[in-house]
Amino acid sequence: MELNILTICYLVGAVTFIVGLKMLSNPAxxxxxxxxAAAGMSVAxxxxxxxxxxxxxxxxxxxxxxxxxxxxxxxIGVLAAKKVKMTSMPEMVSLFNGMGGACAAxxxxxxxxxxxxxxxxxxxxxTQVLHDNHFFTSELLxxxxxxxxxxxxxxxxxxxxxxxxxxxxxxAFKGQHIVNxxxxxxxxxxxxxxxxxxxxxxxxxxxxxxLFFLVFAICLIYGVFFVLPIGGADMPVVxxxxxSFTGVxxxxxxFLYDNxxxxxxxxxxxAAGTLLTILMCRAMNRSLKNVxxxxxxxxxxxxxxxxxxxxxxxxxxSDAAMVMSYANKVIIVPGYGxxxxxxxxxxxxxxxxxxxxxxxxxYAIHPVAGRMPGHMNVLLAEADVSYDKLLEMEQANDEFKSxxxxxxxxxxxxxxxxxxxxxSSPIYGMPILEVEEAKMVIVNKRSMKxxxxxxxxxxxxxxKTSMLFGDAKTMLQKxxxxxxxx
Amino acid sequence: MEAILNWISLHEQYIYIVILMxxxxxxxxxxxxxxxxxxxxxxxxxxxxVVIIGAIIVMGKAESDNYLALIxxxxxxxxxTLNVVGGFVVTDRMLEMFKKKKA
Numbered sequence: 001m002e003l004n005i006l007t008i009c010y011l012v013g014a015v016t017f018i019v020g021l022k023m024l025s026n027p028a029x030x031x032x033x034x035x036x037a038a039a040g041m042s043v044a045x046x047x048x049x050x051x052x053x054x055x056x057x058x059x060x061x062x063x064x065x066x067x068x069x070x071x072x073x074x075x076i077g078v079l080a081a082k083k084v085k086m087t088s089m090p091e092m093v094s095l096f097n098g099m100g101g102a103c104a105a106x107x108x109x110x111x112x113x114x115x116x117x118x119x120x121x122x123x124x125x126x127t128q129v130l131h132d133n134h135f136f137t138s139e140l141l142x143x144x145x146x147x148x149x150x151x152x153x154x155x156x157x158x159x160x161x162x163x164x165x166x167x168x169x170x171x172a173f174k175g176q177h178i179v180n181x182x183x184x185x186x187x188x189x190x191x192x193x194x195x196x197x198x199x200x201x202x203x204x205x206x207x208x209x210x211l212f213f214l215v216f217a218i219c220l221i222y223g224v225f226f227v228l229p230i231g232g233a234d235m236p237v238v239x240x241x242x243x244s245f246t247g248v249x250x251x252x253x254x255f256l257y258d259n260x261x262x263x264x265x266x267x268x269x270x271a272a273g274t275l276l277t278i279l280m281c282r283a284m285n286r287s288l289k290n291v292x293x294x295x296x297x298x299x300x301x302x303x304x305x306x307x308x309x310x311x312x313x314x315x316x317x318s319d320a321a322m323v324m325s326y327a328n329k330v331i332i333v334p335g336y337g338x339x340x341x342x343x344x345x346x347x348x349x350x351x352x353x354x355x356x357x358x359x360x361x362x363y364a365i366h367p368v369a370g371r372m373p374g375h376m377n378v379l380l381a382e383a384d385v386s387y388d389k390l391l392e393m394e395q396a397n398d399e400f401k402s403x404x405x406x407x408x409x410x411x412x413x414x415x416x417x418x419x420x421x422x423x424s425s426p427i428y429g430m431p432i433l434e435v436e437e438a439k440m441v442i443v444n445k446r447s448m449k450x451x452x453x454x455x456x457x458x459x460x461x462x463x464k465t466s467m468l469f470g471d472a473k474t475m476l477q478k479x480x481x482x483x484x485x486x
Numbered sequence: 487m488e489a490i491l492n493w494i495s496l497h498e499q500y501i502y503i504v505i506l507m508x509x510x511x512x513x514x515x516x517x518x519x520x521x522x523x524x525x526x527x528x529x530x531x532x533x534x535x536v537v538i539i540g541a542i543i544v545m546g547k548a549e550s551d552n553y554l555a556l557i558x559x560x561x562x563x564x565x566x567t568l569n570v571v572g573g574f575v576v577t578d579r580m581l582e583m584f585k586k587k588k589a
Contacts, residue, residue: 017533018510024529024577025518031581034529038574041536045570048539052546060546062556069545069560073567080568081575086583092576093528100535100569106562107540110548110555117552138493240527246534251504253540260503265536267504271511272530276523283520373523381583392520 002051009047010261016040017265021272044261045070086382087339090372091164094157094239097246101153104249108147109216111256116209139256140199144191146252147212148219153245155223160239163227172229177293183222190215233413233427234291236372237280241288244273283367284430312448315466317475320442321482327404329360331396333433334380336370337410337445341472344383347409350480351385357483362389364396364406364433366414393433400437408435408443410472416457425455441465444475525580532573538566 016036023033052060060066077096084092162168190211198208230238251266253259281288324330332351338344351361363385369376377390391399400406408415411433418425419432435441441464448460448467459465468475494501518526545559 013536017536018514021511021526021530021533022514024526025515025522027519027522027584030522030525030529030584031578034525034532034574034577034581037529037533038578041533041570041574044536044539045542048542049546052543054547060543062545062548062550062559065556065560066542066545066563069541069563070567073564074571076564077568077571077573078575081572081579084576086580089524089528089576089580092572093524093531096535096569096572096576097531099565099572100531100537103535103541103562103566103569104537106558106565107537107544110544110558110562113555113558136493137489138497236523236527243527243531243534246537247530250534250537250540253537255497255500257540257543259539259543260499262536262539263500263503264507265533267507268511268514269530269534271508272515273511273527275512275515276518276527276530279518279520280523283523367520372527374521375524377521378524378580378583387584 003053006047006051009043009051010259013040013044013047013261014264016043017261017268021268085342086379087342088165089378090236090239090375091161093372094161094164094235094242097239097243098154098157098161100246101150101157101242101249104146104150104246104253105154105216106150107253107256108143108150109212111143112147112209112212116206119206137195137200140195141191142252142255144195144212144215146249146256147216148187148191149245149249149252151216151219152223152226153242153249155220156227156238156242156245159224159227160235160242164235168228170229170231176225176229180222180225183218183225187215187218187222190218230291233368234284234286236368236375237277237284237286237288237291239372240273240277240280244270244277247271247273280368280373283373286430312460312465312467315442315468317468317478317482318486320466320468321479321486323440323442324354324359324405324407324479325357325483325486327359329362329399329403330354330405330407331362331364331391331399331403331435331438333364333366333406333408333411333415333435334369334376335366335409335411335414337412338472339370339376339379339410341410341474343409343471343473343476344379344385346473346476346480348380348383348385350476350483351389353480353483362391362396362399364391364393364400364435366393366411366433367431369411369414393431397434397437400434403438404440406435406438406441408441409476410445412445412457413455415459416455417459417462418455418457427455435459436462436464439464442468444468444470444472446471525577525584528573528577528580532570532577535566535570535573538563538570541566 020033020037023029159168194208194211227238247266247269251263254263254266354361365376367373413427415433415435419427419430422428443465541562545563548555548559
């Protein structure tokens with residue numbers, strides 16, 4: 001009876017995951033979808049705690065440990081998620097993803113140690129232990145798979161987290177891809193060797209355990225090396241990819257425990273995450289292979305020609321305020337600089353003041369503006385910018401022709417014309433916002449330093465472009481007071 | 487060879503689930519607008535937190551005197567809960583932003 005109820009709990013969980021994910025992909029139902037999936041998850045977790053029985057019909061024990069773990073994790077999770085600034089959202093997602101990966105790896109480690117204990121306690125060969133515990137080779141393979149995928153996902157996510165918040169810099173050395181590939185191949189070969197040979201023979205010397213942890217260590221190193229050379233601009237794609245990895249790692253747990261809700265949720269996220277990764281790549285017009293092998297930032301610095309620099313002109317605040325006040329149409333291009341300066345609210349203020357003066361104000365949102373696709377939309381929504389003012393890239397590119405002033409706030413690579421013609425540029429082929437179609441371009445940046453992808457932007461040296469140096473928030477505040485008096 | 491065939495027929499249901507879920511996962515988010523990429527990634531991130539169930543099972547099966555297993559399991563439960571709870575709360579916060587502007 002109890003087991004039947006548990007089955008229903010799991011069924012409910014699996015269905016809510018599917019429905020939730022479906023609803024999450026539509027703006028109108030997204031929030032409800034998230035809550036539905038969360039409710040299903042709670043049902044599945046509660047069911048596991050109270051109704052789970054192992055093959056011999058024993059209930060779970062160690063409730064004290066389980067509940068304290070749930071409470072501690074729950075409190076930290078809520079606090080972290082509530083306190084994090086909207087701008088740091090991508091790193092937070094990456095961190096949570098890493099936790100999931102670590103969880104999957106720990107499960108594999110624990111299961112392996114469980115087998116090892118019998119080996120030592122009873123003084124019998126591993127084959128006998130496996131036989132006694134009804135363990136099949138396939139289950140061993142899955143333990144190793146969970147270990148490999150989980151630890152790669154964990155290490156990679158932590159590095160991605162560090163890179164996004166700026167504490168870890170790009171790092172690449174010659175032949176890193178070969179080293180990386182060999183690490184992965186070694187880890188897989190070692191796992192195969194351990195499962196098919198070491199654990200398959202009657203031996204009383206435990207070589208399998210050191211090998212198991214060797215694989216674990218190699219995978220952690222691989223995870224770090226895998227993400228380290230990838231440039232910041234590609235980080236969203238990497239996080240999405242690691243997200244789908246963790247999904248597969250969770251599915252491994254599903255195989256191990258004959259648990260269909262873990263299998264469903266894990267594979268669902270694995271597949272959806274992979275597609276999402278591809279969609280993101282497509283939004284940036286980059287192939288996944290390029291993202292993973294291209295080492296965006298590192299190569300870019302080397303390939304930027306010294307000839308790209310030149311003379312640029314600055315514009316005074318009062319002049320900028322003047323041209324904007326008398327324009328018919330202003331399009332604002334927000335970038336990560338705006339987010340870092342927390343200037344989205346001030347930006348909304350400027351929009352309102354200009355609108356009072358009869359200026360049409362819109363926002364052009366590049367698909368990858370900010371740090372993740374859709375990140376900028378979230379930030380602007382937070383600042384009460386109305387939804388219909390946000391133009392997607394194609395719409396914006398049509399409207400630039402009839403625009404008087406384009407104000408670029410801390411965006412760089414998404415407006416870099418090199419993406420259109422310079423085949424040697426690392427961002428070549430990425431669709432950009434064609435701001436040069438407008439009559440005038442004002443660029444607000446903190447300095448002339450290159451953007452996230454580490455390349456010079458020729459746009460700044462074009463005759464139509466004027467520079468307005470300074471922190472986005474301070475400059476916008478000054479701009480507002482200037483606009484008020486003109 | 488026979489072992490593989492055996493394995494397949496033994497795990498038939500699972501193989502069906504895996505195949506169907508792969509197609510479903512792709513189908514379900516196939517038409518997502520780029521605006522929702524971030525919340526969707528975050529939501530999917532929370533869903534794979536289902537790995538917590540494995541952690542709970544490991545924890546609940548560990549012998550009460552096996553401290554290594556208890557500590558590892560305990561860690562796994564904490565990390566898994568972080569993934570689930572943090573993931574859903576962050577996603578909700580993001581989506582809350584979208585809702586406000588419509589009111």
